[in-house]
Amino acid sequence: MRPQLNETPTRLQCLLSETNEDEWLYSHSFQSHYSVKKSATVLGMGSDNVFMVKCDESGKMIPAELESSIVTAKEKGSVPFYVNATAGTTVYGAFDPLNAIADICQRHTLWMHVDAAWGGGLLLSDRHKMKLRGIERSCSVTWNPHKMMGVPLQCSAILVKKRGLLRQCNDFGAEYLFQTDKNYDVSYDTGDKSIQCGRHVDVFKLWLMWKAKGSEGFGSQVNKCLENAEYLYDQLQRRTDFELVLKNKPEHSNVCFWYIPPSLRGRPPGPDRDARLHQVAPRIKGRMMEKGSVMIGYQPLGDKVNFFRCVFSNPATQQEDIDFLLDEITRLGEDM
Amino acid sequence: MRPQLNETPTRLQCLLSETNEDEWLYSHSFQSHYSVKKSATVLGMGSDNVFMVKCDESGKMIPAELESSIVTAKEKGSVPFYVNATAGTTVYGAFDPLNAIADICQRHTLWMHVDAAWGGGLLLSDRHKMKLRGIERSCSVTWNPHKMMGVPLQCSAILVKKRGLLRQCNDFGAEYLFQTDKNYDVSYDTGDKSIQCGRHVDVFKLWLMWKAKGSEGFGSQVNKCLENAEYLYDQLQRRTDFELVLKNKPEHSNVCFWYIPPSLRGRPPGPDRDARLHQVAPRIKGRMMEKGSVMIGYQPLGDKVNFFRCVFSNPATQQEDIDFLLDEITRLGEDM
Numbered sequence: 028m029r030p031q032l033n034e035t036p037t038r039l040q041c042l043l044s045e046t047n048e049d050e051w052l053y054s055h056s057f058q059s060h061y062s063v064k065k066s067a068t069v070l071g072m073g074s075d076n077v078f079m080v081k082c083d084e085s086g087k088m089i090p091a092e093l094e095s096s097i098v099t100a101k102e103k104g105s106v107p108f109y110v111n112a113t114a115g116t117t118v119y120g121a122f123d124p125l126n127a128i129a130d131i132c133q134r135h136t137l138w139m140h141v142d143a144a145w146g147g148g149l150l151l152s153d154r155h156k157m158k159l160r161g162i163e164r165s166c167s168v169t170w171n172p173h174k175m176m177g178v179p180l181q182c183s184a185i186l187v188k189k190r191g192l193l194r195q196c197n198d199f200g201a202e203y204l205f206q207t208d209k210n211y212d213v214s215y216d217t218g219d220k221s222i223q224c225g226r227h228v229d230v231f232k233l234w235l236m237w238k239a240k241g242s243e244g245f246g247s248q249v250n251k252c253l254e255n256a257e258y259l260y261d262q263l264q265r266r267t268d269f270e271l272v273l274k275n276k277p278e279h280s281n282v283c284f285w286y287i288p289p290s291l292r293g294r295p296p297g298p299d300r301d302a303r304l305h306q307v308a309p310r311i312k313g314r315m316m317e318k319g320s321v322m323i324g325y326q327p328l329g330d331k332v333n334f335f336r337c338v339f340s341n342p343a344t345q346q347e348d349i350d351f352l353l354d355e356i357t358r359l360g361e362d363m
Numbered sequence: 364m365r366p367q368l369n370e371t372p373t374r375l376q377c378l379l380s381e382t383n384e385d386e387w388l389y390s391h392s393f394q395s396h397y398s399v400k401k402s403a404t405v406l407g408m409g410s411d412n413v414f415m416v417k418c419d420e421s422g423k424m425i426p427a428e429l430e431s432s433i434v435t436a437k438e439k440g441s442v443p444f445y446v447n448a449t450a451g452t453t454v455y456g457a458f459d460p461l462n463a464i465a466d467i468c469q470r471h472t473l474w475m476h477v478d479a480a481w482g483g484g485l486l487l488s489d490r491h492k493m494k495l496r497g498i499e500r501s502c503s504v505t506w507n508p509h510k511m512m513g514v515p516l517q518c519s520a521i522l523v524k525k526r527g528l529l530r531q532c533n534d535f536g537a538e539y540l541f542q543t544d545k546n547y548d549v550s551y552d553t554g555d556k557s558i559q560c561g562r563h564v565d566v567f568k569l570w571l572m573w574k575a576k577g578s579e580g581f582g583s584q585v586n587k588c589l590e591n592a593e594y595l596y597d598q599l600q601r602r603t604d605f606e607l608v609l610k611n612k613p614e615h616s617n618v619c620f621w622y623i624p625p626s627l628r629g630r631p632p633g634p635d636r637d638a639r640l641h642q643v644a645p646r647i648k649g650r651m652m653e654k655g656s657v658m659i660g661y662q663p664l665g666d667k668v669n670f671f672r673c674v675f676s677n678p679a680t681q682q683e684d685i686d687f688l689l690d691e692i693t694r695l696g697e698d699m
Contacts, residue, residue: 061537062560069558071407117540173561180563199397204453206662208642208669210649222405224398225509227516306544313546326542333544 058086058116060142085273086121088112094131101135109138114159115146115175118328118336119272120279122146125161139165144183146279148175151242152249158278172233175252175280175340176245182229193220252339256280259337259349268292268357272334280339285332286311286356288363305332307363314359321355396478399447421609422457424448430467437471445474450495451482451511454664454672455608456615458482461497475501480519482615484511487581491589494614508569511588511616511676512581518565529556588675592616595673595685604628604693608670616675621668622647622692624699641668643699650695657691 064074078100081092093110100107110132112123125141132139141162147170149155150162162168168186172178187193198219205219218224237245259282263269272283288307294300308325315322323337337352400410414436417428429446436443446468448459461477468475477498483506485491486498498504504522508514523529534555541555554560573581595618599605608619624643630636644661651658659673673688 060560061535061540065533065535065558070405171561181561183561197401199401204397204662206645206660208645210645210652222401224396225507225517225519309542309544309546316546324542326540 058082058088058119058121059111059113060117060144063111063142082121082123085275086116086119088123088128090124090127090131093128094135097131097135097137107135107137109140112139112141112165113146114141114143114162115149115279117145118281118326119283120145120277120281120338122158122278125159126164127161129161129164133164138167141165141168144169144171145174148172148245148249149253149279151176151245152253153246154250155253175249176233176236177248177340177342178233178236182233184230197221248342251342252280252344253277255339255344255346255349256282256337258346259339259352262349262353266353269353272328272331282337283334284337285334286360288360290363301332307360308333308335310363311335311356311359315355318359321352323352395447395449396453396480399478418457418459421611422452422455424459424464426460426463426467429464430470433467433471433473443471443473445476448475448477448501449482450477450479450498451485451615453481454617454662455619456481456613456617456674458494458614461495462500463497465497465500469500474503476503476505477501478505480505480507481510484508484581484585485589485615487512487578488585488589489582490586511585512569512572513584513676513678514569514572518569520566533557584678587678588616588680589613591675591680591682591685592618592673594682595675595688598685598689602689605689608664608667618673619670620673621670622696624696626699637668643696644669644671646699647671647692647695651691654695657688659688 059079064077067077068074078096080088080096082088097107110128112125112128114122114125123141129139131137141159143150143159143162146159147168149158166188169183170186171181171183173180173182176182185193200219204224205213205216207213209216218226240248256277256279260271260277263271263282263284268287270285270287272285285304286307287304291300291303291307305327312322312325323335325333325335327333335356395415400413403413404410414432416424416432418424433443446464448461448464450458450461459477465475467473477495479486479495479498482495483504485494502524505519506522507517507519509516509518512518521529536555540560541549541552543549545552554562576584592613592615596607596613599607599618599620604623606621606623608621621640622643623640627636627639627643641663648658648661659671661669661671663669671692
């Protein structure tokens with residue numbers, strides 16, 4: 028059975044409830060954005076029908092794990108229909124192996140969506156765009172130029188391969204709002220293509236910036252941000268008071284690390300050290316906010332206790348800013 | 364059975380599908396915003412489960428019609444749970460009789476929502492706020508300050524009576540985004556209270572404007588807009604080349620009217636005149652856009668052919684602008 032690409036989620040849902048089968052969505056553990064679960068809830072599918080797929084240590088979905096869970100689901104009589112791959116995860120900045128996932132989606136006739144909200148910007152860089160190889164095989168892509176591209180909030184795009192699909196899904200033809208007897212080509216009226224009605228023209232900012240900078244200009248911005256990430260990675264490797272969360276060079280501009288305060292240096296790993304390390308980042312972040320000198324985020328992930336996560340999206344950041352960041356963290360945490 | 368006010372729509376939906384009963388929503392015909400149907404579709408309830416309630420000639424829901432359709436639905440074993448009342452309909456600017464609707468919702472234990480997107484601004488005016496009497500008895504209210512209040516797009520509020528409900532509905536507790544171990548009171552972090560994640564701080568514009576103008580300033584703005592509507596209404600009554608769609612004085616700032624071009628004056632009403640009149644507003648609107656002198660919208664509604672709909676939300680509009688509008692329509696349509 029080939030899922031109809033022009034079915035709206037709601038119609039798919041009806042289709043599935045008629046056959047009384049579970050719906051399965053796939054989303055990989057710890058790395059997919061929580062909006063996948065949230066959307067499944069809002070659409071009435073229920074978050075229990077979102078299935079997590081294991082990823083490797085660097086946060087990439089493991090294709091074999093995806094395939095085996097699809098097979099298991101089918102054997103149990105469920106109807107998988109949608110796979111959420113991620114190009115640039117929120118915390119690690121990991122890129123899923125899109126071509127391998129596309130092969131699986133093709134074999135099992137599943138809708139392949141790529142959440143490139145954070146990583147999509149890399150397509151503008153000749154140096155980094157190969158990290159998204161395979162994205163052209165997906166059925167839909169989300170891309171938030173307000174993230175990597177520096178476009179002011181909010182500017183989010185959903186790109187769908189099948190022409191006319193968004194209108195088919197969202198068109199309610201409210202004649203009192205979307206008149207069809209205007210004296211110009213009403214196919215340019217996009218209001219009925221989206222879920223919302225009255226909206227700010229969010230794309231105008233992007234259009235203007237693109238006109239001003241060109242793809243090359245955007246590409247240089249991206250390159251600069253990723254160079255900064257590499258510089259931070261190099262500095263962290265050199266310093267003994269910091270520890271990297273991932274050993275490999277960052278693929279995106281995310282760099283995740285712990286600051287190891289004096290009292291924890293040389294301590295053996297284990298629950299006691301973890302419990303104390305878990306409190307370091309929040310305390311330093313609190314001091315950052317009080318002092319107002321720098322600010323970066325932190326979070327735990329899976330079995331990893333609170334760590335700092337530095338992302339670069341402002342190309343104006345210089346290496347000396349990065350040096351200052353690390354020195355400042357050291358200053359703020361030297362009594363811990 | 365009292366519906367649980369803290370149920371999310373999704374959970375309500377599940378509750379209802381367990382009993383295998385239809386869900387019924389109520390929405391009055393021709394006047395409710397099309398987003399009611401759209402939301403029912405997105406949530407997986409289906410637009411067939413949205414029931415229209417008849418309204419009177421001025422566009423107000425007829426309470427007796429609401430009650431009788433609820434009773435009929437219950438007799439058929441359905442479970443009505445939500446009534447959408449409107450305070451300020453899009454086309455006519457009509458206000459539903461909220462107190463009478465609240466009585467019915469109370470009797471049948473239904474969620475009463477007031478769509479005050481357009482009419483909510485009148486609450487800021489001592490002169491006009493009585494038009495929303497009964498709104499305080501509703502369970503939830505939508506209000507778009509970007510409409511009547513002149514706040515730039517977009518600025519939309521949903522107000523819910525039950526404290527904590529939005530967080531209960533939308534909270535996914537994604538720990539990698541909404542840290543709970545911050546050094547300040549995280550109850551001020553509202554990100555997990557809404558459906559969307561990354562958002563512009565839409566309310567800041569409203570807050571600033573409110574600080575600057577005060578409730579009194581906003582009230583004067585509203586009064587001015589409604590005075591303009593009354594002025595337009597008076598002028599339309601005096602002129603023989605225009606015809607009002609509603610005979611009564613406008614309640615909101617909406618004024619709906621036809622321009623009757625020379626060739627149609629004195630023609631008897633009927634299908635032939637209607638067919639020709641239907642084309643007048645779109646043609647004049649086209650000429651407005653080409654000339655660039657004025658611009659107002661038009662639409663058909665029910666059995667009424669295309670008519671102009673003028674709404675005032677900019678308090679800077681003067682009576683001479685309104686005179687110009689009518690003179691300009693006459694100029695643009697004098698050869699029709």
